[in-house]
Amino acid sequence: MKIAMYGSGAAGSVFASYLRKGGADIILIDRYEAHMKKVAEEGMHFTIHQEENGGYKDYDYQLKGFRTYTTAADAAAAEGKVDVIIYMTKATQLEQAIQDSMPVVGDTTVAVSLINGLGNDDNLFKVFPKERCIIGSGVLGTALPEPAHCVSTPAGGVQMNFGGAVRSELNDAACAEMLKCYRDGGCDAYWRDGEPGTDNNIYKFIWKKVCVNATVNTVCAVLRLKIGEVEADPFGQWLFHSVIRETCAVATAKGVPMDADEFIAHDHQDIVTNIADYYPSMCQDMLFNHRQTEIDVLNGKIAEYGEQLGIDGQRVDADDLEQLIAHIVEQAVARLLKLLVAAHVLDAMEFVEQVAVNAGIGQQRLGMLGLRILMRVDAHVVMDKLACCIGEFGVRRNVGALQVGGDVDARIH
Secondary structure, three states: OEEEEEOOOHHHHHHHHHHHHOOOEEEEEOOOHHHHHHHHHHOEEEEEEEEEOOEEEEEEEEEOOOEEEOOHHHHHHHHOOEEEEEEOOOHHHHHHHHHHOHHHEEEEEEEEEOOOOOOHHHHHHOOOOHHHEEEEEEOEEEEEEEOOEEEEEEOOOOOEEEEEOOOOHHHHHHHHHHHHHHHHOOOOEEEOOOOOOOOOOHHHHHHHHHHHHHHHHHHHHHHOOOHHHHHOOHHHHHHHHHHHHHHHHHHHHOOOOOOHHHHHHHHHHHHHHHOOOOOOHHHHHHHHHOOOOOHHHOHHHHHHHHHHHOOOOOOOOHHHHHHHHHHHHHHHHHHHHHHHHHOOOOOHHHHHHHHHHHOOOOHHHHHHHHHHHHHOOOOOOOHHHHHHHHHOOOHHHHOOOOOOOOHHHHHHO
């Protein structure tokens, strides 16, 4: 079968690399010209950042044989129609992507969405019959640090789930081919072909992945922290668990039973254990890529469904939010202060005063803040992350000669 990966950024490149490593005949379509050009010329540098024995080990592969294009029209001119097209754009771009991809779509092409979020199946159904639609998602951390280099950070256990919207000859053939190539490529993939309401139905796994994304992606994005750093903080853990409980309640009301306590104990704990040292994709979009996030098809959809179904979600009121923000700022400042003072870069109390003024904390809290910082300093987070955390509060631009995350970092390490 000829497979097209439409949208070959971080996740698309990783998903395509597992397929290619497993022997798939695959083309990439993405408007990122430098990436497409380098992959065509040199192949894909594919890194699997695998957790092993409490640490991480990188396995590197140079995958050849990709054919790459920046538009579907160019791909169609060279390749004709494809048997399977996998959409890996952002969910907010899917509807337009389907229209743009039509030059490579034939009368028997099977459309696949492995995109995070809710409602992607509905976008497929607007154009394709359900007998030619597959939905699913991956449970993998992904990154694209440079053109032609993608990184997979598996979360442990199952790494890919997919299944036909309905059982059909075309859907079954496409699922069988994807299953073979993914598994041969080292991805622990599963074809979920159970009837609606059963444990092996694909929608159960879609909702489980939505719960993961709505929890770690959005909370980490808002706080600009890695998964493990949020989980280690009691306020962060409370946020994680609150999102999980609301998502499970909505999924159950939608006919996909989910137990929040079980999800926290097993699924969420697997994520925390295996990819704690990871910025989720939405956090990457906020911190590094400066892209529109997928919040509307994750937490936005959950809130929308919850309102329709009369489910009261856990809301953060003003007092809780003020307490959470103050706690995060104080913790970030405490960690940074410990590093700076240990490196003899500046006087501790002068820095506390500077941070308090720039963060808008107010003079009345300055004495208490300084005391708490000096008594509870705890340094275990690297400088670049701290710069991201407190940069929003003006500290980065006002400390003057101190280049947070730059010269100071070099002197400390």
